[in-house]
């Protein structure tokens with residue numbers, strides 16, 4: 001056995017489970033990168049590992065249950081468990097730590113965004129290997145570290161935490177106030193990702209439009225040049241960088257502040273994808289007030305019209321809550337009218353469900369569960385009809401598609417996404433068998449395709 005193989009076989013093995021949203025995923029990527037750099041081997045199983053790390057989600061009750069169940073499973077199958085992530089910051093009924101209360105035998109518990117604390121716990125329980133062959137293991141993305149997404153797309157987290165206090169949300173109590181990453185670091189990571197083969201960069205945070213607010217938009221540096229810590233400057237620089245590599249930049253979690261208007265020309269000029277993920281949550285000013293939503297005073301319908309006038313190709317994705325405490329028939333009707341008028345391209349909707357620790361639990365007028373669910377279903381019927389019509393309008397068009405799946409070089413077809421589809425949350429483009437025998441499809445490459453039909457939330461296309 002060679003030295004390198006021997007080292008890999010004897011390196012301490014850590015089982016890793018990542019639950020939760022893209023922000024939690026980027027925390028997992030940081031921890032995995034550090035583990036790999038220090039010579040630990042990471043695996044996806046509990047059994048046979050020397051220790052297990054579970055990155056948890058603590059947002060809605062179902063996610064809390066899934067996280068607690070996963071910790072329980074890891075304890076049963078392995079016994080040595082470190083817990084990190086949003087659930088780790090959540091208090092239990094007695095005011096102590098919820099995870100410790102439910103699973104007292106875990107080795108350590110940290111909150112989200114705590115790479116160093118997790119590494120300290122790992123070092124205490126499974127000493128760091130000293131092996132020149134394993135230390136500083138190189139990986140495809142250099143300074144950007146290890147990514148858990150397929151190689152051709154990656155999430156880029158630009159800030160941590162949030163300054164808002166939406167009444168249905170406990171994220172600020174779990175992740176703290178907004179802390180923007182230095183713009184130079186963000187751009188350096190983006191460049192490493194593009195250089196490593198990423199063709200689609202998904203910008204994420206809790207509140208992307210607020211990037212830089214906490215540091216008063218201070219001037220940072222990148223490549224020796226001054227650049228403001230602000231969304232417009234960041235989006236422009238990312239777009240220019242992406243262009244060099246023939247890649248896409250997609251913006252998520254953008255709130256409809258007036259400052260977003262200046263991003264639209266970047267979309268029209270092709271630097272950034274004409275796609276905005278804007279979590280509106282509701283339309284009625286009184287509900288938005290009870291929710292304490294950011295930008296609730298903005299005239300959202302007018303803002304959308306102005307965005308579409310500036311960039312007619314714009315696709316808007318959003319999420320909504322139906323049946324928020326106190327929601328009247330009239331307020332719900334306002335939401336349905338808003339959907340019709342705003343023609344939101346992609347919408348998801350939750351029936352309101354109380355999150356323990358959220359301020360909304362103290363609001364009066366909790367609606368019966370059946371009514372909340374009925375309103376969700378009525379909302380989705382409207383949203384799906386809009387979305388289906390929008391998809392139908394694409395039939396006959398030619399679109400650029402990023403290939404996600406193409407067995408056998410796509411000789412029998414494959415699957416991809418257009419600018420209108422973010423991974424995991426939107427539809428896909430089903431690619432038919434190419435007409436030309438010489439045409440191949442490769443994962444992570446773009447192909448042009450003619451849209452020939454629709455299938456549910458998806459498009460069907462002929463690659464050429």
Ligand code: SF4
Nearest residue numbers: 162164166169171206
């Ligand atoms: S903007 Fe509101 S919903 Fe989003 S993370 Fe902040 S408090 Fe939560």
